[in-house]
Amino acid sequence: MAKTLFEKIWDSHIVVEENGRSLLYVDRHLVHEVTSPQAFDGLRLNGRTVRRADLTFATMDHNVPTSDRSLPILDQTSSTQIKALERNCKEFGITLFDIHSPNQGIVHVIGPELGITLPGTTIVCGDSHTSTHGAFGALAFGIGTSDVEHVLATQCIMMEKPKTFEINIQGKRKNPHAVTAKDIILSIIRKIGTAGGTGTVIEYRGETISELTMEQRMTICNMSIEAGARAGLIAPDEKTFQYLRGRKYVPQNYDECVNLWRENLKSDSGARFDKSFTLGAENIAPQVSWGTNPAMTTDVTGTVPFPDEYGKGNPEEEKGAEKALQYMNLKSGTAITDITIDRVFIGSCTNSRLGDLMEAAKVVKGKKVSSQVRAMVVPGSQLVKKNAEEIGLDKIFKDAGFEWRESGCSMCLGMNPDILAAGERCASTSNRNFEGRQGTGGRTHLVSPVMAAAAAINGHFVDVRELDLN
Amino acid sequence: MKGSVIKYERDNIDTDVILPGPYLKIHDYAELATHAMEGLDKDFHKRVKPGDFIVAGKNFGCGSSREHAPIALSYSGIKAVLALSFARIFYRNAVDGAFLLPIEIDESAYKDISDTDSLEVDISTNDIKNLTKNKTYKMKPFPELIGKIIEAGGLFNYKP
Ligand code: SF4
Numbered sequence: 001m002a003k004t005l006f007e008k009i010w011d012s013h014i015v016v017e018e019n020g021r022s023l024l025y026v027d028r029h030l031v032h033e034v035t036s037p038q039a040f041d042g043l044r045l046n047g048r049t050v051r052r053a054d055l056t057f058a059t060m061d062h063n064v065p066t067s068d069r070s071l072p073i074l075d076q077t078s079s080t081q082i083k084a085l086e087r088n089c090k091e092f093g094i095t096l097f098d099i100h101s102p103n104q105g106i107v108h109v110i111g112p113e114l115g116i117t118l119p120g121t122t123i124v125c126g127d128s129h130t131s132t133h134g135a136f137g138a139l140a141f142g143i144g145t146s147d148v149e150h151v152l153a154t155q156c157i158m159m160e161k162p163k164t165f166e167i168n169i170q171g172k173r174k175n176p177h178a179v180t181a182k183d184i185i186l187s188i189i190r191k192i193g194t195a196g197g198t199g200t201v202i203e204y205r206g207e208t209i210s211e212l213t214m215e216q217r218m219t220i221c222n223m224s225i226e227a228g229a230r231a232g233l234i235a236p237d238e239k240t241f242q243y244l245r246g247r248k249y250v251p252q253n254y255d256e257c258v259n260l261w262r263e264n265l266k267s268d269s270g271a272r273f274d275k276s277f278t279l280g281a282e283n284i285a286p287q288v289s290w291g292t293n294p295a296m297t298t299d300v301t302g303t304v305p306f307p308d309e310y311g312k313g314n315p316e317e318e319k320g321a322e323k324a325l326q327y328m329n330l331k332s333g334t335a336i337t338d339i340t341i342d343r344v345f346i347g348s349c350t351n352s353r354l355g356d357l358m359e360a361a362k363v364v365k366g367k368k369v370s371s372q373v374r375a376m377v378v379p380g381s382q383l384v385k386k387n388a389e390e391i392g393l394d395k396i397f398k399d400a401g402f403e404w405r406e407s408g409c410s411m412c413l414g415m416n417p418d419i420l421a422a423g424e425r426c427a428s429t430s431n432r433n434f435e436g437r438q439g440t441g442g443r444t445h446l447v448s449p450v451m452a453a454a455a456a457i458n459g460h461f462v463d464v465r466e467l468d469l470n
Numbered sequence: 471m472k473g474s475v476i477k478y479e480r481d482n483i484d485t486d487v488i489l490p491g492p493y494l495k496i497h498d499y500a501e502l503a504t505h506a507m508e509g510l511d512k513d514f515h516k517r518v519k520p521g522d523f524i525v526a527g528k529n530f531g532c533g534s535s536r537e538h539a540p541i542a543l544s545y546s547g548i549k550a551v552l553a554l555s556f557a558r559i560f561y562r563n564a565v566d567g568a569f570l571l572p573i574e575i576d577e578s579a580y581k582d583i584s585d586t587d588s589l590e591v592d593i594s595t596n597d598i599k600n601l602t603k604n605k606t607y608k609m610k611p612f613p614e615l616i617g618k619i620i621e622a623g624g625l626f627n628y629k630p
Contacts, residue, residue: 018630021615034494035535042626063495077495128535128559144563145537146625158625160615194482195529195555228529230558293482293532316481316527323480413491413534434486434533436509 002268004164005235006201009139009265013122015156023156027121028138030107031058031094031148033085034415035126039149040088051155053093057116060085061106063415064099066378066405078416092152103248105381105407108132108349112218113383115247119236119261124151129349129431130231131224135217136244137236137265139201142225162230165200166273169208171281177359177469179284181216182351182429182448184208185223186287190297192277197229200275203267204234208281214243215355222350223431226294235266286464288336289433289446291324296433297446298336300463306332327435328443329423337461339445343426344375344456345438346402346449348412351429352380356449357388361396362469363453369401370459376403376418378410402456414439427455471549471592472601473521476514477585481527483510485560488531488539502538503545520547523591525583527553530572531560537567544569550591552598552609554580565616568624573598579607593620 003011015023029052036058043050050056063078073079082099089096097103103110108129111117119137124130126148133140143157151157167188173179189196202224209217217234224232241258244250251257285299298305307325309332311318325332330339346352346360357377369375377397379385385407388394394404411418412430420426420442429452430437433444447455450464487509489502496502507514524543530553531539540563543551550571551564564572571593575583579598583589588601591609598607612620622628 016630019614021630023630035537037497038537046626075495080497081495126535128533130535142535142559144535144540144559144566146563146566150566150625158615158628158630160613194532195557198529198555199558228532228557293484316479319479320481413486415491415494419492432484432486432533434484434509436490437486440490440509 002270002272004267004271004273005137005203005233005265006139006164009120009122010161021158021160023158024122026124026151026155026157027055028116028123029056029151030111030116030123030125030130031056032062032107032127033060033081034062035145036088036148037081037084038145039152040092042149043092043152048153050092050094050152055155056094056152058085058089058094059097059104059107059110060099062409062413064408065416066408066410066418069099069406075416102382102386105383106349106352106409108222109353109380109384112136112214113247113381115244115250118244118250119240120265124157128225129222131229132218132222132349134221134224134232135214135234136240137233137261139231139233141231163200163274165197165202165229165275165277167202167204168276168278169204169206169281170278172207172211173281173284175465178286178450178465178467180359180448180450181212181219183284183287184281185220186289186294186297186446187284188279189223189227189294190287191279192227194226194293194295195228197224197227200229201231201233202227202229203273204232209234210237213355214239215353218353219350223294226431236261286448286451288451288461290328290330290336291321292327292433292435294431294433294446296321296324300336300451300461302336304330304332304334304336337463340425340460341373341427341445341455342424343420344373344452345378345411345426345428345430346376346452347378347380347410348430349380350431351449352378352384354384354387356429357384357393359469360449360453361393363450363464363467364400364402364457365396367400367457369456372459373456375401375456376405376411378405379407381407411438413437427452427461471521472588472590473523473549474519475523475525475583475585475587475589476518477525477583478510479527482529482532483526484533485531485536485539486533489536489542494536494538499541499545502542506542506546515546518546518548521549522547523589524548524551525553525580526551527580528555530556532557535559535563537563540564540567540569552583565619566625571620574610575607582607
């Protein structure tokens with residue numbers, strides 16, 4: 001029978017199956033400081049060990065400061081959490097990329113970078129954006145702390161089989177430097193809604209997807225969770241194999257693996273998906289979110305909607321939009337390009353990789369950040385930072401007036417000192433514009449790195465299709 | 471289970487408002503509880519009583535995988551969240567850690583139940599009795615696996 005890529009990976013990882021619920025084997029388990037301490041406590045309490053410490057990798061990313069790393073961490077509670085992870089990894093024999101490691105970074109940036117993420121594998125992490133790793137054709141699920149403990153103890157996860165959802169992106173973008181992967185995924189979420197993918201694993205397909213770089217594919221899969229999906233997947237191809245070749249943790253028999261992956265890891269023609277959605281790429285414009293969830297997004301050429309226009313007859317949606325506009329302090333009918341901003345954040349597991357920074361730097365080069373704006377770049381990992389510095393991106397950003405920081409989650413979730421003040425408005429390359437996400441009372445507009453860079457220079461949103469980005 | 475309702479007529483109540491990021495560093499569950507729902511309702515912790523239910527719209531708990539969200543609600547005294555639908559990770563966290571029951575209800579029950587109503591929930595019959603309005607609604611039954619994990623008292627007590 002013709003199978004989807006998801007079904008192939010799922011089936012090959014079943015340990016036991018009974019009435020649609022399965023115990024799945026986990027190939028890679030990624031751990032960070034925020035969702036793991038209670039799980040390790042649980043292990044100790046019950047006298048359990050880590051079943052496969054060799055398949056478990058840890059880093060610290062969520063609450064680490066992005067300022068000078070040679071200084072001690074001032075925040076006592078952050079420091080406690082970081083020390084707890086150090087202790088736990090030592091006790092249980094887990095590889096840790098700590099705050100001083102050249103491999104430290106956001107867990108979803110370093111997994112692929114180090115070749116821990118591999119096609120056809122199952123990956124879990126106590127973090128919802130684990131869906132990112134699906135860009136390599138890995139089945140990657142975000143889980144909570146109880147499940148983290150379960151995986152540490154058993155190397156397995158108990159799940160009900162998700163449904164399959166095919167999203168086809170057809171045609172080609174007119175200006176791929178201005179209309180980025182971020183704009184594609186925001187357009188998708190805007191159309192299918194924040195619960196549009198609930199209970200499904202999305203496979204992204206089509207011409208535009210094959211055209212994207214691995215980093216751009218990660219941006220797409222990263223935000224699958226924002227559509228409520230359990231995971232996102234893209235079938236691996238030559239770009240995938242090329243990207244991973246030579247990375248630190250890829251298998252020794254890499255060429256053999258590639259042959260197997262090439263042959264097996266795709267949806268068979270004629271495979272049936274439970275759900276399907278098609279989006280044309282030609283008419284996608286740069287996107288800007290105006291509300292308090294990622295579906296509340298519009299074209300940069302658009303205006304802030306009226307609640308009834310957004311609700312389209314659904315009173316709940318209408319009320320949601322009203323509340324969102326109130327929180328965002330925006331007036332319906334305002335042109336998106338008239339919205340002025342106070343802060344710019346280029347970073348997060350969605351958009352903090354070398355390619356993102358290179359694209360943003362094109363906009364910034366030789367210009368100055370608007371005097372109204374405080375802007376920062378937070379590379380996704382130490383390796384991204386190093387590579388960027390080698391080609392002089394740090395200088396371009398710093399000369400323009402950006403802050404150039406150490407790697408981590410930073411202002412994506414406001415757990416460290418990088419936060420918005422109440423009422424501040426931020427153009428952010430992260431993935432969530434929830435109320436208070438970047439700081440209590442802070443207002444987030446989700447955009448691509450080029451859009452964020454252009455907003456930093458101009459002090460308001462601009463249509464980056466009007467810039468020369470080639 | 472009997473308790474009174476705290477109703478939020480909202481869809482997409484996300485984990486960042488249920489338990490804002492800065493508090494993810496807190497280990498003490500009782501202290502976490504004092505920040506529950508802080509992003510949406512500053513007075514929640516003053517108002518909530520042991521045994522209370524939250525009633526909300528679609529996609530409750532969307533966003534982050536932080537188990538701190540169901541933990542904070544649970545240690546505030548919330549026994550169950552009754553919502554039109556749930557985000558998956560929140561749902562599994564609530565069940566796996568046996569923190570609270572994520573109960574799916576239909577539109578008519580959602581509309582009918584008001585803030586401060588007294589409810590009695592029986593998951594063996596799937597009945598939700600509204601003691602204030604003297605009405606009964608049906609909850610959506612738990613899927614088999616979830617029902618069994620709940621019965622066992624969490625993932626670690628569950629033996630397939
Ligand atoms: S960058 Fe943001 S979304 Fe990504 S893992 Fe860190 S906190 Fe989560």
